[in-house]
Amino acid sequence: MASGKGGTGKTSMVSSFAALSDAVFADCDVDAPNLHLILHPDIKEEIPYEGMEVARIDEEKCIKCGECEKACRFNAIENFRVIEEKCEGCGVCPLVCPVDAIKLHKRVNGIIYVADTRFGKFVYGLLSAGEEASGKLVTMVRKKAQEIAEKEKKDLIVIDAPAGIGCPVISSIGGTNLAVIVAEPSMAAIHDMERVLEVAEHFKVKTVVCINKYDINREKAEEIEKYCNEKGIEIVGKIPFNPRFTEAMVKGKNIIEYDSEMGEIIKEIWKKVEKKLNEE
């Protein structure tokens, strides 16, 4: 489940699919995960994630020559100090330091949680605030989900992807059988949808589109339909704007559990997604 633009309803959709499918679920939005707020995981396992190292300068040894600052291409050294948030752990500064004052240290960049939920097994990652290398954590979350799926003999994994089109998105949708793109009828969301569709195409991932809050701007919703028709992308459903979705979220439930009328619409979408998956 991807979208390009944030806040279009990816997590709400995944949490609803959880009630409808026999699958393992994975939240790959590792720097702002939300799916656990609906799935209420009973955490069974915590795996520390060591994404990358960080450089540290030994002040005692440092002669303030500035070679490290000159060599660092991430501007992560200022006034002979490492800005940890910017450090990529590439190892260039220890290499150029003439007095061996810089060492790389391991750091825990995040945690991978494996949990039971009322809908089945759930894996999610949480990146420490402001860490890089989230794509790597996404890959590890997916690997763990894959492991569990094999063990539990589930042949489906439903992934909640982050917003955007960069590293963590590519890691989330790459190699999947289908990407469901949640779009909204606004100029901004259409622009973002087009870009994420391009990314999916680039990585040869099949796509379908679902239009959320289509009645906020029917003209723009038609524009999405037209765009998808031209590209041969199936529209698997149109969801009206309804405050019941937010109410369900506040109650920590998905819409299937909370509102049967809206739930029916999502069930229809799931059927189409399932059919598309079976066409594989």
Next chain:
Amino acid sequence: MIITVASGKGGTGKTTVAVNLAMAINATLYDCDVEEPNANIFVKADLEKVEDVKLMNPVFDLQKCTFCRKCADFCRYNAIAVLSSDVILFPELCSGCGGCKIVCPYDAISDGSRTIGEIYHGKNGIEIYQGVMNVGEARATPVVAKLKNYVKKDGISVLDAPPGNGCPVIETMHNSDFVILVTEPTPFGLHDFKIAHSIAKKLGIETGVVINRYGVGDDSVEKYCRENGIDILMKIPYSREIAELYSRGIPFAQEMPEWRKKFEELYEVMG
């Protein structure tokens, strides 16, 4: 003064706040959401490209290379494969750190470059700079860093941050004088807002909150702000009119002039 508008969660209204604020106080706007830049949908300036964003990539001179593998051993990103008579680079894994060039004893590696994005500039009422990361690229941060070179020392700059709490967000916030955190009053909004707030705090930047779609959801964001001494600077009510204006790419304060004044006041509070 440099003001960053961030949120953690996507779709809470960062761009809406950034554009309306920049227009109200005649600031220069920088769209740092380079994966999905949207601000100019609202500003509608004719954009001109001012720069390509290039990432350094090593180029191997096979005449000089002895296939000693020192470069591949050094590379922490496993971006280099040394074969018996060839060297292969996986450009999407390369961070451009330049370490391979330094470790090569035979001076066989030079800096090549690969375009990963573009910087645009335009003006329509306000001035806007926009970074765009190319589709298929993985690294947004270098594009944000390049865009930030255009941030002016004098005057007021408003930076529209990407969603999430990762490295591109840090890069955007870094060196800002103030971070406006836009959130929505829902459990998702609160959860991600807390993370974004902790980042701004870690960077030592003053923060304030704008609650968007006020009236939907619950009061957990307000409660959290009250308990933690975080200033709520503005509440934008949920209204279908605002949502529709947004969908058509119109900054809502343009159509609802009483809001223009509120955005002016928002700036005064920060100053």
